[in-house]
Amino acid sequence: MKTLVNDNLEFYELVFGSAIFFASLTGFIIYFLMFHRKKQVLHILQQEKLEARFQQEITKTQLEVQEQTMQTIGADLHDNIGQLLSLTSLTLNSIELDNEPKARQKVDAAIDLTIRSIKEMRLLGKLLQGDQLVVMGLSAAIRHQVSWVEKSEKFQVSYAEDGELPAVNNPEKDLILFRILQEILNNIMKHAHATQISIRLDYQNEQLYLKVTDNGVGFDTADLQHTEGGMGLQNIRKRAGIIGGGANIDSAPGEGTAITIFTSYP
Amino acid sequence: MNIIFNIYLLLLLTIFLNGVMQLKKHSTPFKILIILIGLTFVSELSSRLLADRFHNSMPIYHVFSVAEYACLTAIYVQLLPNGTMRGLKYLQIPIISYALINSFFIQHFWNFPTNSIVVFQIIYLGYSLLGLKKILELPRQVSILKESFFWLNISLLMFSSTQLLSLGLINFGNRHHLNLNPVFVVSSLINLVYYSFWATSLYFHKANYRKSPLNEDFGK
Known part of the structure; x- marks a missing residue:
């Protein structure tokens, strides 16, 4: 009789123990799923935020490229076409019949000057396409930029490509890379006191490398952390990061500067 | 025990009647779920009547277990992704054949169909795990506790696993001539929780389905 009671007690313990175990297990599964969902939602929100930031940066870059183009056109109209037309006008005014x-x-x-003005106008017309430059492909856009820098006749600019670029391009990455190049070239023209600029576009193992080198005064990279120039370089790094890449900046006083932007492509 | 059973019947009837009144507000799989609740109510009531009259209500379980399997499969076929769905559809034929063979030749109608029920519960465990996997694979910005499919899966996961355990305990208790009352009490309480979860599932389904009837989690 006592054994049966003991057996029954053990059995009750087994039944209620199992019930508690299963209840805890269910609770744990619910908790795990809730935790997992919370993490998923956080991840989605982070992704959305990143996507929004990316789109914002693309729009900003587009505007900057347009602004840069307008500045180029403005400078060209004033320094080049404006001068040519003034000269034409002076020449025509000075004619003694x-x-x-x-x-x-x-x-x-005067005819010669007018023809030159027309040529310059045509070149400007192409530049007026603004960020459409990038639609023609990164390579074509870089060539346009190079020809514009060369026109100042202050710099010897060389451009080379290595490796065949993929047939399918990535317009968003192209736009950002193009804007980075514009920023680097502007920095060189304003601060580097360089005479030679070399641009190189390499494509290897689905990685795109854009390398810009100059023979200017260079700088100590450590000194530029908090200066305006440093901010510009930080901006270049930030933009390269946005397209999933990075930037290597190599410079020393008196030894020029080499900036390499790399990113997966397309 | 009788009180728990009566509460259980009342709960089933309430969920069923509430479901029937709002049948149009549910998608097909959840309509099947409401029908299944109705079937459960009828089977539980008739099994009690049969037990009182003939002291054996086992034939009800033979029929009901197959009906329940068919209904739950129909529900999951519509709620799970296409690839899994095809597998479930074809699995029905051998499983139902096995249950029929068991009823006619192995554990005749006057015995409890443990052979079929164990297989069914293992299948339900699989369904619930597949359902939970689907939930994990489809991240949404909604609390998981407000998803109808989540409650359906959790209820099935909890019920099937505890059913298997209680069958084992009953078997063990019978062999050692132990008092099985605690097992029946715990089973009845689990039944209450199980159908409460179904009610929760139907509630959230109705609420969310009205907002966006095209949501793929609701089935067609």
Whole structure:
């Protein structure tokens, strides 16, 4: 009789122990799923935030490229076409109809100046396409930028490509890379006192490398942490980071600067 | 024990009637769920009547276990992704054949169909795990506690695993001539929790389905 009671007690313990175990297990599963869902939601929100930041940066970059283009056009109109047209006007005004051979010479000069103005206008027309430059491909956009820098005749600019770029491009990455290049070139023109600029676009193992080197005054990278120039370089790094890449900045006083932007592509 | 059973019947009837009144506000799988609750109520009531009259209500369980399997499979076929769905559809034929063979030739109608029920419960465990996997794979910005499919899966996971355990305990208790009352009490309480979870599932389904009937978690 006592054994049966003991057996029954043990059995009750087993039953209620199992029930408690299963209840705890269910609770644990619910908790785990809730925790997992919370993590998933956080991840989604973070992704959305990153996506929004990326889109914001793309829009900002687009505006900057447009602004840069307008500045180029403005400078070109003032320094180049404006001068050519003023000269044309002066030449035409100075024509003396009594002196036919001299007048013919001046008309020829005016015609020549007008043709040059038209050529410059055509070049500007292409630049006016603004960020559409990038639609033509990164390579074509870089070539345009190079030809514009070369026009100042202050710099010897070389551009080379290594490795075949993929047929399918990534317009968003192209835009950001193009804007980074514009920023680097602006920095060189303003601060580097360089005479030679070399641009290189390499494509290897689905990685794109954009390397810009100059023979300017260079700088100590450690000194630039909090200066305006340092901010510019930080901006370059930030932008490269946005397209999932990075930037290597190599410089020393008197030894020029080499900046390499790398990112997976397309 | 009788009180728990009566509460259980009352709960089933309430969920069923509430479901029937709002049947149009549910998608097909959840309509099947309401029908299944109705079937459960009828089977539990008739099994009690049969037990009182003939002292054996086992034939009800033979029929009901197959009906329950068919209904739950129909529900999960519509709620799980297409690939899994096809597998579940084809699995029905051998499983039902096995249950019928068991009822006619192995554990005749006057015995409890443990052979079939154990297999069914293992299958339900699989369904619930597949359902929970689907939930984990489809992240949403909604609390998991407000998802109807979550409650359905959790209830099935809890019920099937405890059913298997209680069958084992009953078997063990019978062999050693032990008092099985605690097992029945715990089982009845689990039944109450199980159908309460179904009620929760139906409640959230109705609430969310009205907001976005195209949500793929609701089935067609």
